[in-house]
Amino acid sequence: MNIHNPLPSHERNEPIYTPASGPPQTDAIPPAVYQAMGEENIIAFFHAFYHRLGASSISDMFPKSEKNLMRAADKSADMFTFLFGGPHLYQKKHGQPMMRARHIPFVITESGRQEWLRCYRETLDEAPAKFAMPSEHVEAVWKFVVGFSGWMVNAQEPGESQ
Numbered sequence: 135m136n137i138h139n140p141l142p143s144h145e146r147n148e149p150i151y152t153p154a155s156g157p158p159q160t161d162a163i164p165p166a167v168y169q170a171m172g173e174e175n176i177i178a179f180f181h182a183f184y185h186r187l188g189a190s191s192i193s194d195m196f197p198k199s200e201k202n203l204m205r206a207a208d209k210s211a212d213m214f215t216f217l218f219g220g221p222h223l224y225q226k227k228h229g230q231p232m233m234r235a236r237h238i239p240f241v242i243t244e245s246g247r248q249e250w251l252r253c254y255r256e257t258l259d260e261a262p263a264k265f266a267m268p269s270e271h272v273e274a275v276w277k278f279v280v281g282f283s284g285w286m287v288n289a290q291e292p293g294e295s296q
Contacts, residue, residue: 148241148289149289150238150288150289151287151288151289151290152288153284153285153287155284155285156285157234157285158281158282158284158285159281160277160278160281160282161274161277161278162217162278163217163218163219163271163274163275163278164219164271164274165218165219165220166219166268166271167218167219167267167268167271167274167275168215168218168219168220169219170266170267170268171218171265171266171267172266173211173215173220173223175265175266175267176211176214176215176218176220176265177207177208177211178264178265179211179214179257179261179264179265179267180207180208180210180211180214181204181207181211182257182260182264182265183207183210183253183254183257184196184203184204184206184207184210185203186253186256186257187203187250187253188203190249190250190252190253191249192246192249192250195240195242195246209224209227209228212224212227212228213231213233217278218275233282233285233286234285234286234288237286237288238288240288241288241289242286242287242288242289243287243289243290243291243292244287244290244291245291246287247283247284247286247287250283251279251280251283254279254283255276258272258275258276258279259272261275
């Protein structure tokens with residue numbers, strides 16, 4: 135499924151799964167992350183992350199062209215600029231986040247989430263050296279992303295029942 139042409143949620147063949155844990159209960163990412171990285175490094179971080187996603191086992195969920203893949207990366211960078219303590223770029227450009235609702239058109243299983251997290255972790259591990267992320271906040275970012283990403287899971291693995 136292409137990220138720019140997802141199926142409307144009413145056209146999904148799979149039932150929409152809701153994680154038993156409910157919405158994420160995570161601590162906010164310290165604003166020092168944005169202060170240290172700035173927008174340019176956050177964008178570079180997400181470009182590196184999306185290059186990994188584009189070469190991953192879940193690449194079919196992302197745009198095929200470099201231009202469109204980087205547009206998707208920029209949209210995520212806008213969201214994480216806010217989450218990292220910066221300006222509300224995502225809200226200004228795209229409206230209220232409502233991230234679970236925005237991800238419903240995409241079939242996201244726990245195994246897909248784990249692959250997404252693998253790509254994120256690889257990018258996060260190089261963030262202090264390449265993107266000026268304060269090393270003392272890497273684990274806080276990771277903890278947030280692990281908790282938040284669990285809420286994006288909206289389908290069970292093939293063969294599992296609700």
